[in-house]
Amino acid sequence: xGGLYENVRKDQTTKKDTWVYVVMAAAxxxxxxxxxxxxxxxxxxxxxxxxxxxxxxSTTYAYNNNSMTAEIDGQTIEVSAENMYGxxxxxxxxxxxxxxxxxxxxxxxxxxxxxxxxxxxWDMPAEEGHxxxxxxxxxxxxxxxxxxxxxTTLETVVxxxxxxxxxxxxx
Numbered sequence: 001x002g003g004l005y006e007n008v009r010k011d012q013t014t015k016k017d018t019w020v021y022v023v024m025a026a027a028x029x030x031x032x033x034x035x036x037x038x039x040x041x042x043x044x045x046x047x048x049x050x051x052x053x054x055x056x057x058s059t060t061y062a063y064n065n066n067s068m069t070a071e072i073d074g075q076t077i078e079v080s081a082e083n084m085y086g087x088x089x090x091x092x093x094x095x096x097x098x099x100x101x102x103x104x105x106x107x108x109x110x111x112x113x114x115x116x117x118x119x120x121x122w123d124m125p126a127e128e129g130h131x132x133x134x135x136x137x138x139x140x141x142x143x144x145x146x147x148x149x150x151x152t153t154l155e156t157v158v159x160x161x162x163x164x165x166x167x168x169x170x171x
Contacts, residue, residue, distance in 0.1 A: 071112070
């Protein structure tokens with residue numbers, strides 16, 4: 001019986017063994033990548049939810065104090081209560097976009113909520129005939145959130161919510 005184990009060598013690996021190790025390493029890599037992507041997605045959702053919550057609080061403050069003003073091309077406009085909530089609804093319901101910390105060049109439309117919160121909006125020409133909007137919100141405590149929204153346009157905000165139903169010459 002002594003010769004039974006002489007042909008078995010522990011230090012040799014077969015092609016089958018190597019293949020198993022490669023598959024296991026690939027599975028571990030995919031698992032790590034999946035967890036990292038999951039954590040990033042959850043973090044992104046948490047940041048967006050915080051932005052919407054803070055924007056809601058600022059809109060409520062501006063509504064209660066009639067304090068929202070918009071500045072467009074050097075002209076100041078007092079935004080009506082109806083239009084305040086229209087802007088909030090338009091921005092919060094269109095969630096398609098990506099975070100970005102670098103605002104585009106050019107002048108922004110600036111909305112001041114009266115509680116220290118500022119919302120700046122820029123037009124971003126994208127594809128031929130299509131425009132996106134860069135949104136940068138800073139709350140009263142200094143928390144800043146900015147992203148490029150793919151389903152909203154600055155033109156819509158200006159035409160629907162800032163051109164009609166507001167008073168010019170806010171304080």
